[in-house]
Amino acid sequence: MADxxxxxxxxxxxxxxxxxxxxxxxxSGEYAPGALLPNEDTLSGELGVSRTALRxxxxxxxxxxxxxxxxxxxxxxxxxxxxxxxxxDILAWxxxxxPVLEFIDxxxxxxxxxxxxxxxxxxxxxxxAQAEALRLAFAGMVAAPDLDAWNAADVRFHxxxxxxxGNELIASLGALIDLALSTSFDFxxxxxxxxxxxxxxxxxxxxxxxxxxxxGAQEAAHALLKxxxxxxxxIKI
Amino acid sequence: MADxxxxxxxxxxxxxxxxxxxxxxxxSGEYAPGALLPNEDTLSGELGVSRTALRxxxxxxxxxxxxxxxxxxxxxxxxxxxxxxxxxDILAWxxxxxPVLEFIDxxxxxxxxxxxxxxxxxxxxxxxAQAEALRLAFAGMVAAPDLDAWNAADVRFHxxxxxxxGNELIASLGALIDLALSTSFDFxxxxxxxxxxxxxxxxxxxxxxxxxxxxGAQEAAHALLKxxxxxxxxIKI
DNA sequence: ATTTTGCTATTCATCATACAATAATCTGTT
DNA sequence: AACAGATTATTGTATGATGAATAGCAAAAT
Numbered sequence: 001m002a003d004x005x006x007x008x009x010x011x012x013x014x015x016x017x018x019x020x021x022x023x024x025x026x027x028s029g030e031y032a033p034g035a036l037l038p039n040e041d042t043l044s045g046e047l048g049v050s051r052t053a054l055r056x057x058x059x060x061x062x063x064x065x066x067x068x069x070x071x072x073x074x075x076x077x078x079x080x081x082x083x084x085x086x087x088x089d090i091l092a093w094x095x096x097x098x099p100v101l102e103f104i105d106x107x108x109x110x111x112x113x114x115x116x117x118x119x120x121x122x123x124x125x126x127x128x129a130q131a132e133a134l135r136l137a138f139a140g141m142v143a144a145p146d147l148d149a150w151n152a153a154d155v156r157f158h159x160x161x162x163x164x165x166g167n168e169l170i171a172s173l174g175a176l177i178d179l180a181l182s183t184s185f186d187f188x189x190x191x192x193x194x195x196x197x198x199x200x201x202x203x204x205x206x207x208x209x210x211x212x213x214x215x216g217a218q219e220a221a222h223a224l225l226k227x228x229x230x231x232x233x234x235i236k237i
Numbered sequence: 238m239a240d241x242x243x244x245x246x247x248x249x250x251x252x253x254x255x256x257x258x259x260x261x262x263x264x265s266g267e268y269a270p271g272a273l274l275p276n277e278d279t280l281s282g283e284l285g286v287s288r289t290a291l292r293x294x295x296x297x298x299x300x301x302x303x304x305x306x307x308x309x310x311x312x313x314x315x316x317x318x319x320x321x322x323x324x325x326d327i328l329a330w331x332x333x334x335x336p337v338l339e340f341i342d343x344x345x346x347x348x349x350x351x352x353x354x355x356x357x358x359x360x361x362x363x364x365x366a367q368a369e370a371l372r373l374a375f376a377g378m379v380a381a382p383d384l385d386a387w388n389a390a391d392v393r394f395h396x397x398x399x400x401x402x403g404n405e406l407i408a409s410l411g412a413l414i415d416l417a418l419s420t421s422f423d424f425x426x427x428x429x430x431x432x433x434x435x436x437x438x439x440x441x442x443x444x445x446x447x448x449x450x451x452x453g454a455q456e457a458a459h460a461l462l463k464x465x466x467x468x469x470x471x472i473k474i
Numbered sequence: 475a476t477t478t479t480g481c482t483a484t485t486c487a488t489c490a491t492a493c494a495a496t497a498a499t500c501t502g503t504t
Numbered sequence: 505a506a507c508a509g510a511t512t513a514t515t516g517t518a519t520g521a522t523g524a525a526t527a528g529c530a531a532a533a534t
Contacts, residue, residue, distance in 0.1 A: 015296060039484085039486085052516090052519085069486060071487070072483085080405070084409060085405055086413065110404065118350065170346065175319075252487090278514095286488085290489085306516090309496055
């Protein structure tokens with residue numbers, strides 16, 4: 001269910017599965033930073049795959065900054081500091097093995113830094129097509145029959161908003177936030193019935209963006225985040 | 238010169254070189270989104286490497302969302318929308334083939350969204366060790382004998398600031414910004430003599446963060462960005 | 475005693491080749 | 505025209521052989 005976004009690495013290919021396995025092991029601390037992974041033959045034996053598949057997985061993890069291989073040394077887990085936490089796979093692996101609530105706070109901090117500014121940019125820069133996408137996503141939220149549909153539309157709305165900034169970097173960041181959001185939605189859905197009060201707030205945000213009300217859009221985004229924070233606080237109790 | 242951060246993918250290994258080659262070709266549009274790459278045998282022949290090495294590079298690019306391979310179909314470049322622009326390698330490849338100035342504007346937009354908030358967080362959350370790192374980086378800027386040293390210390394200062402937020406996500410984002418910054422420094426250095434006026438502004442930011450002056454730190458970060466924007470504007474003339 | 479040098483074993487790096495899996499395309503039949 | 509099956513092009517996986525790098529040790533030189 002959490003694979004809405006197609007940005008996480010495929011688990012269909014063998015090496016993809018292996019990368020997933022090793023990635024989660026690293027995230028969970030089973031292979032801690034500084035530690036050596038078992039050597040190629042041992043690992044490929046343990047996982048029941050060929051050296052080829054293992055090797056390709058290793059290269060993927062290396063390219064994400066997680067590990068580092070050298071002849072005669074082996075393959076070592078690099079310090080967390082150099083992990084690229086903004087990588088969708090790393091994020092997903094990390095979410096799969098860590099306390100979600102703690103992460104949600106960090107995510108909220110990031111959103112608070114990014115989203116009001118993004119809303120302001122979107123208000124200033126959006127094209128007609130992007131405005132239409134926003135309207136459509138909002139309509140999806142209005143018409144949502146259940147919580148799942150509502151969350152999906154919510155994610156689409158955010159995506160459209162980030163795209164409307166006209167800044168690809170910010171759009172990428174938005175996609176990452178959405179990935180994290182959909183995961184935490186899956187989590188909160190288990191803990192709270194139906195937090196759908198967000199609708200009027202989204203409506204205000206939409207209207208102000210479309211009206212190119214830069215400051216107003218920023219404020220509206222801020223209000224939305226405040227609401228999200230309140231929801232999280234409720235769960236914690 | 239631009240490899241200060243060790244977060245970009247190694248070019249020492251063969252498959253790393255191949256990934257770099259293909260990555261830049263994709264960024265430059267030589268392989269446009271939707272297009273098929275030459276098949277494995279052709280490509281490995283053209284590049285003069287074995288299928289294994291090519292394959293490992295392909296897997297790396299796949300994991301970054303750039304391409305997608307399927308049997309009997311081939312390997313296709315995915316739409317830009319799903320590229321992970323927050324990946325250090327993609328960023329570097331993109332910077333190598335695109336007009337830098339245009340990118341600097343986008344980067345400034347992102348920084349404007351992120352850095353004031355980060356400064357505020359750092360003011361609130363920094364630990365003694367992180368405070369020391371900030372002081373050290375600032376001292377490096379003061380003592381810098383030339384522009385290169387100054388820029389290096391500047392990057393360290395930003396890194397320390399982002400780390401001091403206590404939010405790993407933000408720290409990762411900071412690392413990315415720093416990578417982009419050091420590249421654009423290399424660029425601006427060719428166009429403008431010595432923009433070292435930033436020192437007093439950095440000093441104010443440092444003092445306010447250390448004094449846990451949340452609002453003041455935010456303001457100071459904002460002032461710094463305003464200065465950076467002025468510098469960019471000067472180059473454009 | 476300390477430093478230097480050279481050897482060796484271990485591990486990853488690369489290559490070449492074979493075969494399997496997949497799916498688009500063609501081909502013949504109904 | 506529609507369907508079923510064979511063909512074929514392409515990536516996916518596996519394996520064995522050889523190469524290159526280097527940590528750790530031992531021997532030699534200082």
